[in-house]
Amino acid sequence: SYELTQPPSVSVSPGQTASITCSGDKLEDKYASWYQQKPGQSPVLVIYQDTKRPSGIPERFSGSNSGNTATLTISGTQTMDEADYYCQAWDSSTYVVFGGGTKLTVL
Amino acid sequence: QLQLQESGPGLVKPSETLSLTCTVSGGSISSSSYYWGWIRQPPGKGLEWIGSIYYSGSTYYNPSLKSRVTISVDTSKNQFSLKLSSVTAADTAVYFCARRIPKDWSYGYWGQGTLVTVSS
Numbered sequence: 001s002y003e004l005t006q007p008p009s010v011s012v013s014p015g016q017t018a019s020i021t022c023s024g025d026k027l028e029d030k031y032a033s034w035y036q037q038k039p040g041q042s043p044v045l046v047i048y049q050d051t052k053r054p055s056g057i058p059e060r061f062s063g064s065n066s067g068n069t070a071t072l073t074i075s076g077t078q079t080m081d082e083a084d085y086y087c088q089a090w091d092s093s094t095y096v097v098f099g100g101g102t103k104l105t106v107l
Numbered sequence: 108q109l110q111l112q113e114s115g116p117g118l119v120k121p122s123e124t125l126s127l128t129c130t131v132s133g134g135s136i137s138s139s140s141y142y143w144g145w146i147r148q149p150p151g152k153g154l155e156w157i158g159s160i161y162y163s164g165s166t167y168y169n170p171s172l173k174s175r176v177t178i179s180v181d182t183s184k185n186q187f188s189l190k191l192s193s194v195t196a197a198d199t200a201v202y203f204c205a206r207r208i209p210k211d212w213s214y215g216y217w218g219q220g221t222l223v224t225v226s227s
Contacts, residue, residue, distance in 0.1 A: 001170070033213035042220055043154065045213055045214060048208060049213075054208075088213065089212075093170070094170060095159075095167050097156065098154040101153040101154070
C-alpha cells in the first residue's frame with residue numbers, strides 16, 4: 001500500500017518561513033494536497049494539485065512537488081498558522097492516502 | 108453556502124454496525140461535478156480516508172476497510188450515508204463527511220465531524 005511520511009513536528013518563529021515535507025514513492029507523479037487542522041476543528045484544504053490555493057487561502061501558503069517529496073511552504077508565518085498539517089495524495093491501489101500529520105509550532 | 112452535517116449515534120457497542128448520515132444543504136448532491144466522502148480521525152491521531160460515492164452510486168473504498176464499509180446515497184433527501192460493520196474500539200473516532208473538489212481527490216468542504224465511541 002502507498003504511504004506518505006511527514007515529520008511529527010516543525011517549529012518556526014513568527015514572520016519566518018515554515019516548510020513542511022511529505023515523502024512518498026514517486027510522489028511527483030501524483031498530485032499532492034495539504035490540509036490545515038486547528039484543535040477541535042475540521043480540516044481546511046490549503047493546497048491542492050501540488051500548487052493551487054483554494055479561494056480564501058492566503059497567498060503566504062504555497063506548495064511544490066518534486067521527486068519523492070511534496071513541500072508546503074508558509075511565508076511570513078503568523079501565530080494563527082499554528083496547527084496540524086496533513087498531506088494527501090491519490091494512489092491507484094489505496095485511492096486516498098493521508099500523511100501522519102505535522103504539528104506546526106509558531107514561537 | 109454549502110453545508111454538510113453528520114448525524115447518528117454517538118455510542119455503538121462492539122460487534123455492532125456504526126451508521127451515520129451526512130445531510131447536504133446549500134447545494135445538490137446530484138451535481139455531476141462532485142464526489143462525496145467519509146474520513147475519520149481517532150482521538151489524538153491522524154486522518155484516515157474511508158471512502159467516497161458519486162450521486163449515481165459509484166463508490167470507492169479504502170482497501171483496509173472495504174470488507175466492513177458500505178456508503179450509499181439518497182438523492183431525494185440530499186444525503187449520503189456510512190455503515191461500518193463489526194466495529195471495535197479501534198473504530199472510535201471523529202467521523203467527517205466531505206465533498207471532493209471537481210476532477211481531484213482533495214476535499215474542499217467538510218462537515219463539523221461527529222464523535223462515535225465504540226464501547227459496551
